Amino acid sequence: MRHPSSLKQEFLKKWILGLQRCGFSSKKSTSIMERKKAIKLSADLAMASTRNGRTCWSRALIANASRDHESKILAEQILGPESQSLKKASSTVPPVICSRRIRSKKILKRSCSSHVRRVRKIALPQKVLSANSVAKRLVQKRTNILKSLVPGGEYMDDISLIEETLDYIAYLRAQVDVMRFVASATEVVNQNSD
Numbered sequence: 001m002r003h004p005s006s007l008k009q010e011f012l013k014k015w016i017l018g019l020q021r022c023g024f025s026s027k028k029s030t031s032i033m034e035r036k037k038a039i040k041l042s043a044d045l046a047m048a049s050t051r052n053g054r055t056c057w058s059r060a061l062i063a064n065a066s067r068d069h070e071s072k073i074l075a076e077q078i079l080g081p082e083s084q085s086l087k088k089a090s091s092t093v094p095p096v097i098c099s100r101r102i103r104s105k106k107i108l109k110r111s112c113s114s115h116v117r118r119v120r121k122i123a124l125p126q127k128v129l130s131a132n133s134v135a136k137r138l139v140q141k142r143t144n145i146l147k148s149l150v151p152g153g154e155y156m157d158d159i160s161l162i163e164e165t166l167d168y169i170a171y172l173r174a175q176v177d178v179m180r181f182v183a184s185a186t187e188v189v190n191q192n193s194d
Helices: 004-022 032-050 056-065 069-090 096-120 126-149 158-193
Strands: none
Touching: 004 032, 004 069, 004 158, 032 056, 032 069, 032 158, 056 069, 056 158, 126 158
């Protein structure tokens, strides 16, 4: 994992460049909703391009941005020359790493299956079985919620989902820190100009 300060610097640089490509440097009249959409899209794409399409979530963000025509044009403007290479990377969802993990998980299950069969033959009390099933359902429910929150999460197995979620959270945190810094710097400039 990269150092947070270098991550924030790269994100800020790409975000500002994306906003400039959207036309925020010019004094064009745009609606608040258009500005909001462009700021959110440029922040998401800056975050994904900072990751260079190496993770499921970054490829999913780029793929999601390229779905409808209006967002696709805006995404191409924001990403600029690197848009073609990132789009190619985003077309490989789910990644090879996830499929390797699934295969290793299947191999592990197969090798442990004889041990599992022996353990299942032991009779467990009904209370333990019901507690087990409740816990499994709760974990499954929360896993499904997590899959819906992380971009591209529906294509991931559980182990990949946890790793991708941790990486995504780190990048979201960097994004929030940079946005807070920009907002506070804007407030200071506005207070000094009054």
